[in-house]
Structure formats: structure tokens, C-alpha cells
Amino acid sequence: MPATSKTKPAPxxxxxxxxxxxxxxxxxxxxETAERLLEERPLSEISVDDLAKGAGISRPTFYxxxxxxxxxxxxxxxxxxxxxxxxxxxxxxxxxxxxxxAGLRQALSDLYGxxxxxxxxxxxxxxxxxxxxxxxxxxxxxxxxxVTDVTAVIEAERARGAAPPGQPAxxxxxxxxxxxxxxxxxxxxxxxxxxxxxxxxxxxxxxWLRAIYGTAEPD
Amino acid sequence: MPATSKTKPAPxxxxxxxxxxxxxxxxxxxxETAERLLEERPLSEISVDDLAKGAGISRPTFYxxxxxxxxxxxxxxxxxxxxxxxxxxxxxxxxxxxxxxAGLRQALSDLYGxxxxxxxxxxxxxxxxxxxxxxxxxxxxxxxxxVTDVTAVIEAERARGAAPPGQPAxxxxxxxxxxxxxxxxxxxxxxxxxxxxxxxxxxxxxxWLRAIYGTAEPD
DNA sequence: AACTTTATCAACACCATGTCGAGAGATTCA
DNA sequence: TGAATCTCTCGACATGGTGTTGATAAAGTT
Numbered sequence: 001m002p003a004t005s006k007t008k009p010a011p012x013x014x015x016x017x018x019x020x021x022x023x024x025x026x027x028x029x030x031x032e033t034a035e036r037l038l039e040e041r042p043l044s045e046i047s048v049d050d051l052a053k054g055a056g057i058s059r060p061t062f063y064x065x066x067x068x069x070x071x072x073x074x075x076x077x078x079x080x081x082x083x084x085x086x087x088x089x090x091x092x093x094x095x096x097x098x099x100x101x102a103g104l105r106q107a108l109s110d111l112y113g114x115x116x117x118x119x120x121x122x123x124x125x126x127x128x129x130x131x132x133x134x135x136x137x138x139x140x141x142x143x144x145x146x147v148t149d150v151t152a153v154i155e156a157e158r159a160r161g162a163a164p165p166g167q168p169a170x171x172x173x174x175x176x177x178x179x180x181x182x183x184x185x186x187x188x189x190x191x192x193x194x195x196x197x198x199x200x201x202x203x204x205x206x207x208w209l210r211a212i213y214g215t216a217e218p219d
Numbered sequence: 220m221p222a223t224s225k226t227k228p229a230p231x232x233x234x235x236x237x238x239x240x241x242x243x244x245x246x247x248x249x250x251e252t253a254e255r256l257l258e259e260r261p262l263s264e265i266s267v268d269d270l271a272k273g274a275g276i277s278r279p280t281f282y283x284x285x286x287x288x289x290x291x292x293x294x295x296x297x298x299x300x301x302x303x304x305x306x307x308x309x310x311x312x313x314x315x316x317x318x319x320x321a322g323l324r325q326a327l328s329d330l331y332g333x334x335x336x337x338x339x340x341x342x343x344x345x346x347x348x349x350x351x352x353x354x355x356x357x358x359x360x361x362x363x364x365x366v367t368d369v370t371a372v373i374e375a376e377r378a379r380g381a382a383p384p385g386q387p388a389x390x391x392x393x394x395x396x397x398x399x400x401x402x403x404x405x406x407x408x409x410x411x412x413x414x415x416x417x418x419x420x421x422x423x424x425x426x427w428l429r430a431i432y433g434t435a436e437p438d
Numbered sequence: 439a440a441c442t443t444t445a446t447c448a449a450c451a452c453c454a455t456g457t458c459g460a461g462a463g464a465t466t467c468a
Numbered sequence: 469t470g471a472a473t474c475t476c477t478c479g480a481c482a483t484g485g486t487g488t489t490g491a492t493a494a495a496g497t498t
Contacts, residue, residue: 026476044350047454058478063456101435127349131263140411147412171422174412178405179398186397192359193366193393203390207430214433216320216425245445266485277447282487 014066014075027065029055034072038120043073043127070132077125077135081142084114092149100157105205111146112184112201119188126185143181147173154212163213176208233285233294246284248274253291257339262292262346289351296344296354300361303333311368319376324424330365331403331420338407345404362400366392373431382432395427 033054037046048069052062066072091107115122128135150173157163166172183204186194195203252273256265267288271281285291310326334341347354369392376382385391402423405413414422 042350048456049454057476059455060457060479061477064476068456130346130349131261136410143410143412167422167425168418171414171418172426174405174414175398175402175422175426177412178401179394182397182401183394186393191355191362193362193396195390195393199387199390203386203394206386206435207391207394207426209435210429210433211426213435214429216428216432267487268485276445278486279448279488280446283445287487 014071014078026055026057026061029057030062030065030072031076034076035121038073038124043069043124070128070135073121073124073128074132074134074138076121077128077138080115080118080121080125081138084111084142085145087111087114088145088149092153095153100162101209104208105201108180108204108208109201111180115184116188122185122188143177146177150177157212164215166215172211176211179207180204233290233297245274245276245280248276249281249284249291250295253295254340257292257343262288262343289347289354292340292343292347293351293353293357295340296347296357299334299337299340299344300357303330303361304364306330306333307364307368311372314372319381320424320428323427324420327399327423327427328420330399334403335407341404341407362396365396369396376431383434385434391430395430398426399423 030051033051034046037050037054046069048062049059051069051072052059055062066075087110091110094106095103125135125139129139147170151170154163154169154172158165158169183195183200187197187200249270252270253265256269256273265288267281268278270288270291271278274281285294306329310329313325314322344354344358348358366389370389373382373388373391377384377388402414402419406416406419
């Protein structure tokens, strides 16, 4: 077998039926069209025909490359998620190095950045998750990754006495990670009560620090 | 004019075109069918025909009562939101009476209860918000109500010296209210990383107290 | 009894999805 | 070289949803 990647064994079951020659261009064209159109309007207002037209093919031909509109978006989300996973490892590495206040800020900043650089896709992911089980499952894995890591950090901090005991670490982690998801979504989407772009990080970091390291001592 | 409510001037622009006699039954039947079907499957999998059939009428007749499927759900959400608004006032009244830890717990508990008693509708609201501007606007008002009230509470506590200064009260309020929304949704929807039904309140109250009254003092 | 209002639905127009089958062009190999 | 095979393309169709129209029946009003 030669060293050139010739047949590449079906990237995930998503993409095309077999995977080979010049149709790669079409596949890319479809993905690019989807990303471009998502900058303009929500997924629910984009039809298969729009994607086909944008890629310069007919609608039936679209189905040669992807089984559905959702599959196109899932492919795009896959890639975003892979990139975000990179951010997560990097972020956690920073946090493990002692300087925790700055570390946490850096971690949340990386997370924020990973998704803010691809708003349209992030919003589409949220929309798709509502009605597509595969998208739900994928997102679920992303969330679980973050929750697991954050749980470990909280437990480590408690173990070395830097953080006081409290509710189970995993429960706190779930609430904080979900808070970030919602707050970021609202900001990206420019919802009515939502945090300003340039305030998000300060506010989230503050709440994380208090939730992890603080205690509540009302009068 | 007699004292009997005879014509009732079009409840909100939503419901039916005019509003009178026996058609009230049909209208109720449609609303009840919608609620019933939402217990079984998501809004996106319910058709106008399903609603019509369930109410014992044909599809065109459905359009005599409501302009669309979305309008039916919006009517239902309207009522849920009105009920929740009652909860909010009650909750805030409890909090204003000094005993704050218990007060906050009671407030969040009321909020949680208002929506958990109508899970199906709450989930449908979230789904509808994704693609319907009117639903978005309605939900936006609900969120704004809570944010405004919570902001006032935080500022009052800071003013009387019970809570330390920190990020702007409104920003903290936004993040906390959005956290609750997301965490509760995940729990109702039984998502993969989500808090157990019976842990939600403890965790949320803990984070709220720390965010409002605590300070972060890492080692 | 004429007239108006309320209520109903068959038939239609429209749009989106996804499939089928007939081919066109390139590549393989006999 | 030419037949077989594979990749790629699309017209035509089947299906299923939305929303509208117009004819009509039944109730209420004058």
C-alpha cells in the first residue's frame, strides 16, 4: 500500500458515501456555503436547496454528498468541537500551574474564544440540539468533558486546603459549566437581558472564584 | 349593558378571530390537546393536523381558531408566564423580610416549582424561542423581570453592608438568572451532565449565596 | 322569512424533504 | 480498444407539511 492517503476510511459515517476524487471540492463547497449562510440567518431558514445552489449543484446531487442538512451542520460542529477540545486541554494545563486566579481567567477566556470566533456555528449547534439526537449526544460529550475536568480541579483545590468544602464538586461544576454555556449563548445571540461582550469574562470569573473558593457569610 | 361577560374584547390578539359562543369549547380542546401531546413528544414533532384531530375538527377549521401551531403554544406559555410572575412577587416578598438564606431558598424553590409543574410546556417554550420572535420577546420579558428584581436585592444587601461590593449587581443577576434557566432546563430534559432533581436547589442556592455574599479568597 | 354571523371542511396552491432511475464522464483492466 | 465499473449528476416523482379559498350549513338577529 502506497503512502499517499488514497481512500481514507469514511471520516465518521457523516460526510459522503465513499470518499474519493474531485467531489472533495463539492463537499468543501457545501460546507463553506453552510457556514456562510449561517452568518446571515438561522439554520431553520436555510433549505437543502440553498446549500445545493450555493455549492453550484442540484438538490439531488447534494444528497450524494450528505444525507441531510443536519449532517452538514453536524460535520461543521464536529470540527468546532475538536478545536474547542484543544482549547480545553490548553486551559487546564494553564490552571494546573499554581497561579489559579489568572489560570481560571485564562481557561474561561480560551473557552469563550473558541466559540466566539465561530458564533454562527455555535448558535446553529444550539438550535440543532433541540431536535437532533446526534447533535444532543455530541454536545453532551463536550459538556461532560468540561464538567469532568472542572470537577477534578475543584477537588484538587479542596484536597490541598485552598478551597473550602461545600456542595459536591461535580454538582458545582455542572452548574458553573451550564452557566457559562447559557451566558455565552445569550451574549452571542445579543438577547435582551445579556452581558456585554466585554463584561462577560469578568463576571463569569468572579462567580466561578466565589463558587469555588468563597464561602457565603451573610450578616 | 348587562353584567354577564358577553363579548370579552379579544384576549390578546392571539386566540381566535372574534370570540363567542360554543367555539370556546373547541378553543379549549385545541389547547388541551397541545398540552397533552407535548407530554409525549417535542413541539417540532406535532403537526397542525395532530392538534385538529385531537380537538375533533379538520385542519382548516383549526385555522379558524388559531393562526398557527406556534400561536397555540404561545397562548399556553402566556398563561404559564403569568402564573410564574405570581411566584416571583411572592418569592421577592419572602426575601424582603430579612431572613435571607431561607428567603433565597424559598424564592428559588418557587421559581423552580412554577416551571417544573409544567415541564412539557417549559421545554416547548425553549424550543419555540429558537425560531419564533414573539416567543423570544415573551421570554425576554420574563428574564428581565427576574433580573431587575434580583439586581434590586443585591444592591439593597450591598447598601446595608450585608454583601460585599463586587461586579455590577445587574451583571451578577443576569449570570445567576441565566444559570438557573439552563440548569433547570437540563434537569427537566434529563440531559447527560445535569443535576439530579433533588440536588438542584441545594446547589443553586449555594452558588447564589456565594456569588452575592461571599468573596473569593484563594490561597 | 330575510339577513347576518359563526363555524365547518373539501379542494387547492405551495414548499420542503428525500428517493429513483436514467444517464454522462472518467478510470481500470482485459 | 473497448467493455466493465465507478463516480457523479439531475429530472421526475412521492410524500408530508403549511396556509388559503370558497361553498355551505347551522344559529342567532331583526
